[in-house]
Amino acid sequence: xxxxxxxxxxxxxxxxxxxxxxxxxxxxxxxxxxxxxxxxxxxxxxxxxxxxxxxxxxxxxxxxxxxxxxxxxxxxxxxxxxxxxxxxxxxxxxxxxxxxxxxxxxxxxxxxxxxxxxxxxxxxxxxxxxxxxxxxxxxxxxxxxxxxxxxxxxxxxxxxxxxxxxxxxxxxxxxxxxxxxxxxxxxxxxxxxxxxxxxxxxxxx
Amino acid sequence: xxxxxxxxxxxxxxxxxxxxxxxxxxxxxxxxxxxxxxxxxxxxxxxxxxxxxxxxxxxxxxxxxxxxxxxxxxxxxxxxxxxxxxxxxxxxxxxxxxxxxxxxxxxxxxxxxxxxxxxxxxxxxxxxxxxxxxxxxxxxxxxxxxxxxxxxxxxxxxxxxxxxxxxxxxxxxxxxxxxxxxxxxxxxxxxxxxxxxxxxxxxxxxxxxxxxxxxxx
Numbered sequence: 001x002x003x004x005x006x007x008x009x010x011x012x013x014x015x016x017x018x019x020x021x022x023x024x025x026x027x028x029x030x031x032x033x034x035x036x037x038x039x040x041x042x043x044x045x046x047x048x049x050x051x052x053x054x055x056x057x058x059x060x061x062x063x064x065x066x067x068x069x070x071x072x073x074x075x076x077x078x079x080x081x082x083x084x085x086x087x088x089x090x091x092x093x094x095x096x097x098x099x100x101x102x103x104x105x106x107x108x109x110x111x112x113x114x115x116x117x118x119x120x121x122x123x124x125x126x127x128x129x130x131x132x133x134x135x136x137x138x139x140x141x142x143x144x145x146x147x148x149x150x151x152x153x154x155x156x157x158x159x160x161x162x163x164x165x166x167x168x169x170x171x172x173x174x175x176x177x178x179x180x181x182x183x184x185x186x187x188x189x190x191x192x193x194x195x196x197x198x199x200x201x202x203x204x205x
Numbered sequence: 206x207x208x209x210x211x212x213x214x215x216x217x218x219x220x221x222x223x224x225x226x227x228x229x230x231x232x233x234x235x236x237x238x239x240x241x242x243x244x245x246x247x248x249x250x251x252x253x254x255x256x257x258x259x260x261x262x263x264x265x266x267x268x269x270x271x272x273x274x275x276x277x278x279x280x281x282x283x284x285x286x287x288x289x290x291x292x293x294x295x296x297x298x299x300x301x302x303x304x305x306x307x308x309x310x311x312x313x314x315x316x317x318x319x320x321x322x323x324x325x326x327x328x329x330x331x332x333x334x335x336x337x338x339x340x341x342x343x344x345x346x347x348x349x350x351x352x353x354x355x356x357x358x359x360x361x362x363x364x365x366x367x368x369x370x371x372x373x374x375x376x377x378x379x380x381x382x383x384x385x386x387x388x389x390x391x392x393x394x395x396x397x398x399x400x401x402x403x404x405x406x407x408x409x410x411x412x413x414x415x416x417x418x419x420x421x422x
Contacts, residue, residue, distance in 0.1 A: 091236065092228065120228070120235045123242075126348035128235070135388075137356060141349040148349025150312075154360045154388050157312030157353060162346050 072116030076106055079119060080127065088124075095124045097144035101168065102127045105142055112175050147174070209323045211333060213302035216255035217321060220268040221365065222275065223292040223380035232383045235355050237297065240337070242347060248337040248354065253296075254323055256411060257331035259404035261366055261394070267331055268293035269370035274327060292373050294381035297364035298392045304335055304358070313353055315345045330415050362387035 080102050086093040117129035129140040139150040151159040163174055226237040240248040258264045272293040307319035317338045326332040365384040
């Protein structure tokens with residue numbers, strides 16, 4: 001079993017639309033904690049609060065958004081932690097290894113400035129992160145050694161991608177492929193860990 | 206007249222019970238449709254069949270009895286106190302065709318079959334099993350499959366049909382108020398008056414036949 005990171009740490013950052021250094025007075029109170037991110041967030045990350053800060057280009061709004069984001073992820077971390085401490089017979093109980101994996105994925109999501117997801121589970125062996133985007137839904141089903149991404153509309157499943165344990169160790173690759181999968185392509189089941197049928201493989205940039 | 210076969214056009218209901226379908230005080234639709242994973246590789250959950258609950262009142266009676274049985278069982282185990290009892294909140298509707306369509310759905314290739322089968326349980330003749338059989342072999346990520354199935358089923362649900370059982374009228378803020386409208390919209394009983402009447406007559410006949418068979422057996 002891989003030793004995942006066990007905690008999600010908060011850090012104030014600002015999301016800007018460019019990789020160029022911003023013109024910020026060093027005397028500003030938030031300057032010491034400023035980090036710059038290329039605007040390469042997956043489509044699902046382009047929720048209103050993020051886009052708003054990008055369009056307006058004001059650091060203050062970005063910082064407020066990041067503050068909100070870190071607060072949301074702190075709540076997420078607490079909720080996951082509570083789920084590990086429930087009685088074994090509780091429907092919301094999750095295993096410690098699932099908690100570790102979920103925290104690891106959550107850290108990656110936060111680094112990508114994705115809004116914190118709502119969570120549910122199917123029992124102790126997995127936890128599901130869920131985002132609603134208009135009428136579509138994105139789900140990340142995280143178990144101790146696997147992760148499955150599902151993008152669906154009310155009418156159909158748009159994408160499903162299964163990730164193996166080794167791929168989980170590279171969250172940027174995983175998040176990039178989720179972004180690719182969210183683009184408009186025919187429905188395919190992408191199996192990168194164990195492939196049933198080569199014709200089902202979708203190549204990801 | 207076939208009393209045991211659930212046709213594609215038949216209606217089924219999934220009862221929502223607090224706290225089973227809730228996370229804290231928030232309704233969690235995914236918990237309303239949770240599956241048990243059998244060692245044989247199939248996924249299983251329970252529904253009620255409109256054939257034996259042909260009116261909204263009977264759908265709710267079924268739900269109230271379900272919550273009552275859970276409470277009685279927990280009480281016998283010394284787990285239930287009055288303040289944390291299980292409470293029936295309402296039901297969501299779905300069609301037999303929506304369940305069977307899972308096996309042909311894009312992106313759910315690991316499903317071998319999906320069916321809903323009449324199987325009386327705990328004296329409830331309306332009880333039906335929703336059974337999803339997965340293809341043997343391969344490395345199916347069962348947890349991801351559960352998520353996909355839940356998503357598909359929830360998107361076909363109509364409802365809720367909210368209800369407060371007589372035994373729960375003492376609850377000041379009843380959790381049924383937290384049920385959310387399913388993606389397919391509210392439930393509307395589109396059956397004509399005569400069709401409803403026929404369903405009730407058929408229900409009486411089938412119930413009598415079934416109970417006679419049950420007692421005889």
